[in-house]
Amino acid sequence: MPDDAVLRTVHLTKVYADFWGRPRVTALDDLSLEVRPGEVFGLLGPNGSGKTTTIKLLLGLIRPSKGDAFVFGRDPGDRAVKERVGYLPEETYLYKFLDAEETLRFFGRLFSLPSAVIAKRSAELIELVGLSGARKRRLGEYSKGMARRLGLAQALINDPSLVVLDEPTSGLDPIGSAEVKDLIVRLKSQGKTVLLCSHLLADVEDVCDRIAILHQGVLRECGPVGELLRADHRVTVELDRPSPERLEAVKNAAGDSLIGVAPPRERLEAHFRRIIAGSRAGAGQAAGQTEKPSAPSAPSQPAADERSASP
Amino acid sequence: MNALIGGLRAAAALAGVTVREAARQHLWIVFAGVALVLCVALGNLSAVDPSARLKLAVVVVTTGLGFAVTLLAMLVGPSQLRRDLDARVGMMLFSKPLTRLAYLGGRWFGVIAGLAMGSLALAAIGSALIAWRVAGLPEMHRIERASSWQEISSLGEVIAVKEGRKHVVLGGAPGNAVRFHLERLPHAGPEGLEVLVRVDLRSFDPNEAVEYAGAEIVASASAAFTAPTVLALDPASPYGHGGGDMVGDGGSVQLRSRDESHQDLSQDYCRLRLPGACISPSGDSWIQVVRLEGRAGFSIDQTGTVLAAVPGGNFLVNLVRGSCVLLAQAGLLTAFALLIACVSNLGVTLLGSMTLFFAGNALDSLRDTLTYDDPKAPVRRIMGLALHILPDFDRFGVAAQLAAGQSIGWDMVAAAWVYYGAFAVLFLMIAWFTLARREL
Numbered sequence: 001m002p003d004d005a006v007l008r009t010v011h012l013t014k015v016y017a018d019f020w021g022r023p024r025v026t027a028l029d030d031l032s033l034e035v036r037p038g039e040v041f042g043l044l045g046p047n048g049s050g051k052t053t054t055i056k057l058l059l060g061l062i063r064p065s066k067g068d069a070f071v072f073g074r075d076p077g078d079r080a081v082k083e084r085v086g087y088l089p090e091e092t093y094l095y096k097f098l099d100a101e102e103t104l105r106f107f108g109r110l111f112s113l114p115s116a117v118i119a120k121r122s123a124e125l126i127e128l129v130g131l132s133g134a135r136k137r138r139l140g141e142y143s144k145g146m147a148r149r150l151g152l153a154q155a156l157i158n159d160p161s162l163v164v165l166d167e168p169t170s171g172l173d174p175i176g177s178a179e180v181k182d183l184i185v186r187l188k189s190q191g192k193t194v195l196l197c198s199h200l201l202a203d204v205e206d207v208c209d210r211i212a213i214l215h216q217g218v219l220r221e222c223g224p225v226g227e228l229l230r231a232d233h234r235v236t237v238e239l240d241r242p243s244p245e246r247l248e249a250v251k252n253a254a255g256d257s258l259i260g261v262a263p264p265r266e267r268l269e270a271h272f273r274r275i276i277a278g279s280r281a282g283a284g285q286a287a288g289q290t291e292k293p294s295a296p297s298a299p300s301q302p303a304a305d306e307r308s309a310s311p
Numbered sequence: 312m313n314a315l316i317g318g319l320r321a322a323a324a325l326a327g328v329t330v331r332e333a334a335r336q337h338l339w340i341v342f343a344g345v346a347l348v349l350c351v352a353l354g355n356l357s358a359v360d361p362s363a364r365l366k367l368a369v370v371v372v373t374t375g376l377g378f379a380v381t382l383l384a385m386l387v388g389p390s391q392l393r394r395d396l397d398a399r400v401g402m403m404l405f406s407k408p409l410t411r412l413a414y415l416g417g418r419w420f421g422v423i424a425g426l427a428m429g430s431l432a433l434a435a436i437g438s439a440l441i442a443w444r445v446a447g448l449p450e451m452h453r454i455e456r457a458s459s460w461q462e463i464s465s466l467g468e469v470i471a472v473k474e475g476r477k478h479v480v481l482g483g484a485p486g487n488a489v490r491f492h493l494e495r496l497p498h499a500g501p502e503g504l505e506v507l508v509r510v511d512l513r514s515f516d517p518n519e520a521v522e523y524a525g526a527e528i529v530a531s532a533s534a535a536f537t538a539p540t541v542l543a544l545d546p547a548s549p550y551g552h553g554g555g556d557m558v559g560d561g562g563s564v565q566l567r568s569r570d571e572s573h574q575d576l577s578q579d580y581c582r583l584r585l586p587g588a589c590i591s592p593s594g595d596s597w598i599q600v601v602r603l604e605g606r607a608g609f610s611i612d613q614t615g616t617v618l619a620a621v622p623g624g625n626f627l628v629n630l631v632r633g634s635c636v637l638l639a640q641a642g643l644l645t646a647f648a649l650l651i652a653c654v655s656n657l658g659v660t661l662l663g664s665m666t667l668f669f670a671g672n673a674l675d676s677l678r679d680t681l682t683y684d685d686p687k688a689p690v691r692r693i694m695g696l697a698l699h700i701l702p703d704f705d706r707f708g709v710a711a712q713l714a715a716g717q718s719i720g721w722d723m724v725a726a727a728w729v730y731y732g733a734f735a736v737l738f739l740m741i742a743w744f745t746l747a748r749r750e751l
Contacts, residue, residue: 056750060406061406062750082408083408087407089402095328097331098328106324111407112408
């Protein structure tokens with residue numbers, strides 16, 4: 001079918017059956033949506049809402065009971081499709097007996113990438129996810145967060161056009177979470193399409209262009225984040241260091257329509273990141289700046305939370 | 312084409328990970344343990360003579376090798392497959408361009424590659440241990456058997472042996488013989504080749520067992536059997552010079568009664584020298600066994616009575632080729648175990664694989680039961696069916712052949728891979744079908 005959508009589902013339904021083929025549970029019911037190129041699309045919903053089932057269907061890991069799924073206009077099980085997709089599952093399922101380099105080399109070879117390309121990308125990705133100091137350690141010795149970072153690296157080893165991230169910030173500390181969000185923004189800026197699946201609403205709100213909300217396997221709402229969250233009947237007025245007189249004048253001008261007046265609060269995540277960044281800078285100066293920190297350096301683009309906090 | 316190459320590359324990547332995982336989980340310790348047991352066992356072997364001790368040592372080493380290979384074949388692949396399915400690593404793997412067939416192929420090939428490395432090392436260690444603890448390695452020979460035969464009467468008449476007949480019994484007046492035609496013999500120079508002769512003696516007097524009987528072994532390079540040469544006894548022959556009060560003289564040899572169950576090339580055969588002049592440029596030779604005494608008959612079979620023994624390389628090389636035969640068996644077991652692991656847990660997989668292995672080793676007993684006992688019809692049918700569908704793990708007697716000093720050729724390795732490989736392919740295809748239907 002002629003299709004410029006990266007992902008398209010048409011009346012997609014998945015019913016899990018028991019051993020005898022009798023329907024047991026409907027995990028996804030009549031889902032029709034599409035994700036366009038270069039878009040960061042959020043799939044939201046509580047546990048058991050059908051998010052992971054949708055992803056599995058889109059990756060060809062399970063077969064639909066009804067309806068169709070198309071990735072780049074083709075069947076999700078198609079080899080050519082899989083070569084263009086990067087996937088980070090909800091839990092990081094990696095081989096614990098391999099180290100980071102071996103893991104990325106293994107996944108690179110699954111994509112039939114040349115050795116030189118694998119070596120180059122592995123080095124870049126290990127640096128990107130902040131595992132340079134642990135590249136030779138076996139994954140069995142990794143913390144959950146480190147394994148998650150490596151999982152993210154393997155999802156990018158083939159330089160995918162579509163990145164499917166299932167709960168990418170699960171198990172990460174706030175700094176790691178923020179870095180993942182920065183990475184998603186960077187992927188978008190590179191023209192890649194991202195399907196982000198999460199129940200951490202703040203994460204999704206920060207980075208997604210459009211979202212779909214699933215509940216009990218049914219699509220409840222789908223649209224651009226800005227439109228869905230816009231409250232047309234309300235207006236926010238921000239003043240920079242207002243004098244008491246001016247504040248009073250604004251209150252008077254607003255009259256009965258005024259709901260409340262309070263100083264704006266910094267978001268906890270931004271506050272946390274600022275404290276840690278300051279602490280790192282101090283530690284770096286104390287050590288004569290001789291050692292490079294293991295975490296990746298701040299990205300050149302503005303951080304996701306900073307962007308979203310700006311008016 | 313690209314998909315095929317991509318699939319092969321992905322399978323190779325998975326095979327590499329399979330070997331690496333087995334190594335890092337210290338599964339090589341099975342080979343090390345077997346080597347240790349061999350070291351102790353070979354030093355404590357007791358047998359009636361050095362030759363029997365050497366034979367026993369070869370059986371012990373080959374059995375140890377077979378044990379390690381069989382055990383790991385049933386264990387490595389299935390445990391990794393189950394882990395991939397149960398711990399959801401499969402979700403990660405199959406979201407990549409890795410087909411289920413390439414996955415199974417990669418796992419299977421990885422197991423076989425790992426076992427090949429381990430068995431190569433164990434074969435080298437086993438050979439070294441035999442040389443060290445038993446003092447010496449067995450001499451190996453490749454056997455050339457007769458392609459055709461003729462019966463010769465006491466008067467020199469040539470009598471064609473009826474087609475399909477496997478045995479001829481020479482009786483009556485002495486002087487009758489059987490002439491064998493051996494083809495494609497190598498050109499061994501003037502010193503020639505070794506010829507091995509074994510005859511089952513039949514006494515005409517039911518009250519007297521015949522242990523030895525005189526015979527003359529002659530050979531010629533022409534079919535007309537002109538100017539035949541009497542073959543000289545090899546000084547290293549285990550018998551032939553005489554037995555009891557019977558001493559061979561002139562060109563005669565004293566043959567000891569040896570039936571078909573006696574296969575040891577160094578112990579059961581009378582060894583003679585076939586001069587190079589008795590082999591034609593095209594590699595043909597005609598060898599005649601002449602009966603010299605009337606008190607015993609000769610029971611002669613076409614493929615076992617006269618053999619040309621060509622040097623068959625050193626023991627280690629033959630043991631490595633024997634390992635390749637054992638690897639073919641391991642390939643079958645691995646494929647079967649992967650199939651079971653696709654549908655059930657590791658315990659059931661091990662149980663199923665062991666059942667197949669032991670059943671496949673018991674086919675001879677099954678045949679004996681069908682031949683000599685009289686089971687009821689339904690049991691007979693089931694046993695008959697089992698004989699048809701079960702792989703015969705005793706089909707290529709590697710241990711017995713090596714112990715008998717018979718070399719193992721690449722033709723036997725190829726035959727083993729064709730036979731067991733066919734089963735392995737079948738099991739892998741069923742496993743693929745099963746895994747492809749499995750949702751992750």
